[in-house]
Amino acid sequence: MTPPPRDNGRRSVFLGRLPLGERTFLADALRTETVGGMLLLAAAVVALLLANTPAQGLYEDVRNFHFGPEALHLNLSVADWAKDGLLTVFFFVAGIELKRELVAGELRDPKAAALPIVSAVCGMVVPALIYVALAVGGGGDVRGWAIPMATDIAFALGVLAVLGTGLPSSLRAFLLTLAVVDDLGAIVIIAVFYSAGISFAALGAAVVGLGLFWFLHHRGVRGWYVYVPLAIVVWGLMHASGVHATVAGVAMGLMLRCTVRDGEHSSPAEHIEHLVRPVSAGLAVPVFALFAAGVAVSGGAMTEVFTEPETLGVVLGLLAGKTLGVFGGAWVTARFTKAELNRELGWADVLAVAVLAGIGFTVSLLISELAFADDAGLADTAKAAVLTGSLLATVCAGILLKFRARRHRSLLDEEERDEDGDGVPDIYEQDNPEYHLRMAALHEAKAAEHRRLAEVAGRRDVVDDGPA
Incomplete structure (x- = not known):
């Protein structure tokens, strides 16, 4: 989201109407993530x-x-290839999204970025x-x-696209920005806390490869045949260094x-x-889910989810912690800064998005495997807790979203109205003199057509009422 408009020159508007370019980008991303979210859900069910x-x-x-070259320490299981290899594509896209937000989006302006950043950070800390x-305890x-x-992000945006069809695009953009900052936090956490046995020689070689990637890209060198082999080498070196290989994807995206x-x-x-x-939404993430979400679910396992401290912490963290963190961070920031909630929206809308942020699937499953790598049983119960917490968050958010979407249907219709048929919503052209000229001509043409139809109808009445 670009910096929000000003209200009377004094207060910035939180969740105000998006600029046209940002709205178009968001619509395109949403279409892809909706399909990806459905595929992700299907893969988890399978x-x-x-x-x-x-x-x-x-x-x-x-x-x-297991398959892969043992000499390069890449004789990995299918599940590890999905976790360390395919998820790199997902984090590559996350890196691009973060770079875009920093350069042209919500995070470009420190004042505009404060609210989603604080919300996201609180949504991680709580x-x-x-x-x-x-x-x-x-x-x-x-x-x-x-x-x-x-x-x-894929699952949450998919749910929002399906159940929140009547919500204005600014709420979707808020969720996207939250998820981007979330991804950055996850990347840092994985790199710092879940990497072990660092090989500085391999890490240094990976950094050199990243430097070459940056140099070639900014010199205008083109061709997938240059970057794909280089990206694979950088990924292999990062994997060999002990730093989680997905960090290579983020670095290249940035x-x-x-x-x-x-x-x-x-x-x-x-x-790109x-x-x-x-590829990320339709292949990489669903395949990872296919091999990561397969946990044995029994009556005993579900009892453990709500009784064991680790699993209960995951469920309550996703369902209650995310909601309190995201909503509380947004409210406190708006309360103590010059940010003001869009008057056409309510804090109940922010609450619905905050509950939706509790869908922690892909990265949560990944961290479950990394955190309990030496305890497969605990890793599986943690995954079951992730699935349970995400399901509960989806249900609760779905109810709130459907309720709020009905209230905001007219607002979305106003955003999408295009009377002059030029492909640009009218609300984005109201300050354009050419728009008013086109609208005047359109209204005159409609009036002329109405007069013509009235004259035709009048002549028909004369003929119908005349002598037989």
């Missing part, structure tokens, strides 16, 4: 079915099948505190403190240029994101 039916043995054999409090394992911190030069219709980052986002 994984649960496979893990809880007679097909469990085959599923485990496939998930644990769930972690809830988890730690329950884990320490119940004698549990505190290593999973970061599991409930992340928001799944290096892409987001500005448009003379003769360009779009920036390289926007063009347009090509890669469908």
